[in-house]
Amino acid sequence: MNKTLILVVEDDKPVQNLMTTTLKAHDYRYLTAMNGETAILEASSHNPDIILLDLGLPDMDGIEVIRKIRTWSNVPIIIISARSEDTDKVEALDAGADDYLTKPFSVEELLARLRATERRMAVGQTEPISSSIFVNGKLRIDYSAGCAFLEDEELHLTPIEYKLLCLLAKNLGKVLTHTYITQNIWGHSWENDVASLRVFMATLRKKLDKNTDGAQYIQTHVGIGYRMTRIE
């Protein structure tokens, strides 16, 4: 097997150097990023095995970085942060982080946690090779960039429309119930949510089916819910 590739996201140069020299000394390959945007870019283009992420980045909240990456990947993310409050840890872990270390951290502990993470990965070595780009017919979704295209033309989608589209795309071919969809988007399922859902479906369809000849991306299953069908 190949050497483990680690993406180090840290804007403080000295700390970053400490980490990279340590990694190099212990036979890891690594990439670096100094801010959230490049972190997401590197993560989507190089598919690292593990990500070490500092929460205090200059351009965006680290939590947002976790959320973005989790939209397409299950790569282990270990947070390394100066914030030691419980609430910070809880928020990061619930956003999708796998582990949380507070600075100043012990290099030995970091290495041990890396080994533990590697060991765990080796167990379930299935890795469905999730790409950060989804394609179906003329529709294309770039999860890492957070935008969708219809034959090279970018779709202007509102946040909920985008979420909805991703949900349907991730379950291509499956019929999703109203309840499942509303649960995923609003976190609950009240009477009115289904009415809202219908409106969003209508606008989404208007945007999607604008350019396609007859093709129907979203199908209704009366009394059940909706699904995205495979095209071509």
Add this chain to the structure above:
Amino acid sequence: MNKTLILVVEDDKPVQNLMTTTLKAHDYRYLTAMNGETAILEASSHNPDIILLDLGLPDMDGIEVIRKIRTWSNVPIIIISARSEDTDKVEALDAGADDYLTKPFSVEELLARLRATERRMAVGQTEPISSSIFVNGKLRIDYSAGCAFLEDEELHLTPIEYKLLCLLAKNLGKVLTHTYITQNIWGHSWENDVASLRVFMATLRKKLDKNTDGAQYIQTHVGIGYRMTRIE
């Protein structure tokens, strides 16, 4: 899915109580052990989903417990220890632990780490691809996608028709009484329901037997009910 079962290994009664009441309040099932020997016994006999392990046990070193359990199981082990030295953490993690919390710990953090662990476990077990697909002759039902096919052509079924088809399919070869069927579909069994049932059977048959030469998926058993027969 079932509630997560957690084995709590802790010899200090008050701490153990704190943990178990917390777990109970958050909808976990749990087992307890006060020493290493019973911990290993419980782990092997009940196959918990996660183990919370205190390193300071009366009868043996917690590290030994980790090693023993790791000889046969990859169950996630989260250490909860008073020892906060790096070397302790490194030793435990390298012995096979998945995470390490030092006392006194925040209950919220523990819960967040449990959620993170559960999430990680759930990743690997996504859809063994088959299992949720039923096949009989030219008929195919994809339960997880919620749709049915007759020789690659999708059947357009209303919710009740689909339910009915699934009910028959799941009891392939068995005769189902009218009462059993109506109970399953409407939750009750009134006089009129059997009349409705006949109508649904008719439409279902029309859709099913359209494409098959002579084959009869659904058989009538006069005075009793219906059954789906195995084809080919």
Add this chain to the structure above:
DNA sequence: AATACTTTTTCCAAGATTTTAACACAATAT
């Protein structure tokens, strides 16, 4: 504060599904 944009609510015609009713025919019992 004004503006643009997004989300939610309300409504109803159009559409789809389910139920009911009617009748011919098949099976069974007397």
Add this chain to the structure above:
DNA sequence: ATATTGTGTTAAAATCTTGGAAAAAGTATT
């Protein structure tokens, strides 16, 4: 053979669901 009961089929009626317009409410931006 005849009566009785059960079944398949069709069509209309009743009911429920959906799409989309339009307005109201809520947010973000300038």
